[in-house]
Amino acid sequence: MRQAGRSLPEYRSARGTGAILDAISDPELAAELTLQPVRRYGVDAAILFSDIVVPLHAIGFDLTVEPGRGPVVAEPVSSSADLARLRPFVPEEDAPYVGRAAELAVRELPPGVALIGFAGAPFTIASYLVEGGPSRAFARVKALMHSDPVVWHALADRLAAMAAASLAAQVHAGATVVQLFDSWAGVLSPADYERFALPATRQVFEAIRPLGVPAVLFGVGTGELLATMARAGAQVVGVDWRVPLDEARRRLGPDHAVQGNLDPAVCLAPWEAVAAEARDVLRRAGTSPGHIFNLGHGVLPQTDPGVLSALVELVHAEGRAGVPVG
């Protein structure tokens, strides 16, 4: 349950009001924030407290993460000249605190609990770089793809290398699963996704395949993209609540595990409704070839921790027939 910490009082207490990028660069704090949801909820995996823009920030690219808004880029990328601003990311030198946080977290995790490392997929990172921040229409990034595919692919290639380097460093530091967030891929038509997003996404998974850890590819609104995403090289594909998991399995084919997909907003409803929806997710997901129960997107900050505790209990009690991935 990504961002599960946000609704916890111990998170707000430890995290304080500082900038998120500052919190991430403090390994002791980042490790503590990584561990809190595991202690509170007894989930089967922790996700490293970090952000998809950390590698960009670490190479000195001028961006901030604005609370309630997201990543904001001072000078957006628009041409080949801007590519020079994206120098290669060397995790051990540029962001040693990420690996350190992972090491500290792994040391404290209960046996059998996975640590998930993650990175932003090239399209989603590029959308922030080209749009200058969060977007509704993604007009600039789509226009760049179609008007200058050479620059687009060069940009995507650099971001793929950055994501692969970041994931590899997290695995070396102890992450046992990796997840690539292509959060906004669902704004692309299937043809555009295949042409402009898939190639660089494949590069990421190819680069990390020798590491031998299970990999998850996640996006929201990706119903029409699932058959294509199945070719990206991840063993697991995460989907949001829009696509029932039985339908997602049909589109993904028999070789992929699924992750998801309870609507985070349902967790604000009375428990009977949450339980009914969670059981529907388990029923539709089935067990083969693997299901990672999760919300379909990040935990909403106003979620009652008691509901999430009960949800974890329900899934542990009723979903145990599932085959763990990895």
Added chain:
Amino acid sequence: MRQAGRSLPEYRSARGTGAILDAISDPELAAELTLQPVRRYGVDAAILFSDIVVPLHAIGFDLTVEPGRGPVVAEPVSSSADLARLRPFVPEEDAPYVGRAAELAVRELPPGVALIGFAGAPFTIASYLVEGGPSRAFARVKALMHSDPVVWHALADRLAAMAAASLAAQVHAGATVVQLFDSWAGVLSPADYERFALPATRQVFEAIRPLGVPAVLFGVGTGELLATMARAGAQVVGVDWRVPLDEARRRLGPDHAVQGNLDPAVCLAPWEAVAAEARDVLRRAGTSPGHIFNLGHGVLPQTDPGVLSALVELVHAEGRAGVPVG
């Protein structure tokens, strides 16, 4: 092409900088803004210059439409007590300017050019009322559905009656096609859409069926909902660019015409890319049982009017084999 006017200099000149709800309540101005895209582009239909929140505003519900943001509600709806604030909408008394604008526009439209009247679907309108404005997670409205279905359905019923009254008045004033915008329906899971959004949507189409005009139901991100939306009572279902139209037809079945679905962002690309994508839309749509060529969402304000002119020419030249709807 909805909101096609926004990118026109004559629109900006006539429209000025006043509030949109003021422009809508000036029938001469609203008629002029309705006609401009027809004059400029030679499209086959005009869409009335109006807004989905006009009925709410007209009954005295306290809301504004903020430029660049959307409808903002001063006191959101959260309980059954709030339903009393939604009194029935009587178009002829509460918003006579809408019908007057339609009459003036129809008078000036070239023969054979349709006037599209429209309204907001109950779920989409309710999302503004409950969230208080545009939303990313739609958490409050989903929580209301699940926690208090009785209040939810009572709210949706009132909004259905409001939409039906609004559409009927527009038809009486000369609209020859109606469109119901359920713009945010795509944030719902298929099960939630069927349980919470479909019933009131059906009520709207049932109420206006005796008027005998073709009806379009539109939303974005609705790929997983199409089979359910096909049961709402509209003859035409509009889809955004995420679902190829051949796939949309498979989900809708043989009884529905389709509307769509060029990505508006593609119109910012060089003409060759626009033409290739438009031809792909025409090819996938086929001709039976009807295709209304359109963008998959509103025109982006930064769109070059020259590109839209060329697009209309291309569709007229190459899409004429299609069977017009209505």
